[in-house]
Amino acid sequence: MKTALAAFFTGALFGIGLILSGMTNPAKVQGFLDLFGQWDPSLALVMGGAIIVGLFAFARGRRMQRSLLDLPMYALKKRHIDKRLVLGSLAFGVGWGLSGFCPGPAIVWLGTGDAKTAVFVLAMAGGMALFELLQPRAK
Amino acid sequence: MIIDWQHFTPWTSLAGGVLIGIAAAAYLLLNGRIAGISSILGAVVGFRKDEATLWRVLFLAGLILAPSAWLLAGALPEAGIAADYPQLVAAGLLVGLGTRYGSGCTSGHGVCGLSSLSLRSLVATLCFMGTGFATVYVVRHLVQAGA
Numbered sequence: 169m170k171t172a173l174a175a176f177f178t179g180a181l182f183g184i185g186l187i188l189s190g191m192t193n194p195a196k197v198q199g200f201l202d203l204f205g206q207w208d209p210s211l212a213l214v215m216g217g218a219i220i221v222g223l224f225a226f227a228r229g230r231r232m233q234r235s236l237l238d239l240p241m242y243a244l245k246k247r248h249i250d251k252r253l254v255l256g257s258l259a260f261g262v263g264w265g266l267s268g269f270c271p272g273p274a275i276v277w278l279g280t281g282d283a284k285t286a287v288f289v290l291a292m293a294g295g296m297a298l299f300e301l302l303q304p305r306a307k
Numbered sequence: 308m309i310i311d312w313q314h315f316t317p318w319t320s321l322a323g324g325v326l327i328g329i330a331a332a333a334y335l336l337l338n339g340r341i342a343g344i345s346s347i348l349g350a351v352v353g354f355r356k357d358e359a360t361l362w363r364v365l366f367l368a369g370l371i372l373a374p375s376a377w378l379l380a381g382a383l384p385e386a387g388i389a390a391d392y393p394q395l396v397a398a399g400l401l402v403g404l405g406t407r408y409g410s411g412c413t414s415g416h417g418v419c420g421l422s423s424l425s426l427r428s429l430v431a432t433l434c435f436m437g438t439g440f441a442t443v444y445v446v447r448h449l450v451q452a453g454a
Binding site for chain 1: 369448
């Protein structure tokens with residue numbers, strides 16, 4: 169029960185952070201990605217703010233055997249840099265730039281009932297489903 | 308490069324970032340998991356069953372309900388979506404496929420990965436930022452300027 173509540177409230181807090189930061193506004197995201205035009209550096213501060221907190225948390229997490237709710241600490245097994253990582257990330261960036269949406273803010277903004285956001289999220293879920301079909305054992 | 312001071316929101320963006328960091332920290336330290344949205348959504352789309360299935364669904368529910376929670380305190384900020392429907396479909400497919408092949412997005416690689424000083428995540432972040440910059444350049448300065 170505690171773990172379920174933790175998951176729900178961390179999700180909600182994450183979403184509120186995204187709204188406050190400005191990342192749920194695709195025009196603002198594209199303003200950040202418009203390095204060669206009128207550049208809005210705001211999103212660098214979003215990442216900076218998140219990483220400052222994250223650095224402490226991940227340094228702490230690394231030294232823990234069990235989580236604070238007594239669960240196994242999920243260890244990231246993948247360490248290598250390969251073609252999949254690079255090509256996948258390059259493709260993601262094209263979609264991000266084209267729409268101004270990355271997965272988190274799109275899911276948050278879906279909660280407003282906006283039609284354009286719903287179309288993006290459906291296509292994104294479709295792309296993920298396609299991945300599952302093409303890579304059935306890649307987890 | 309010209310700084311767009313008119314749209315620059317240093318304090319709310321920094322504060323939002325700190326909240327995102329606290330949420331990612333809480334998910335790691337409480338549930339022992341990485342708050343990477345594309346991986347969470349990808350596992351739900353793939354109907355993966357394991358001990359984290361319920362948490363993933365609830366984390367996504369929390370994200371979707373965030374605007375409703377926000378409305379209790381005040382009006383939502385605006386969101387400008389310049390892309391048309393065909394562009395949104397193409398972009399969605401690229402984001403969906405790309406984040407799954409690349410094993411992460413802005414949250415998983417950009418926030419959690421960089422926070423754990425992962426070289427793999429640094430490479431991924433530089434890749435999607437690079438094509439993000441390039442794509443907006445093409446859309447705003449070549450296509451729209453030529454149209």
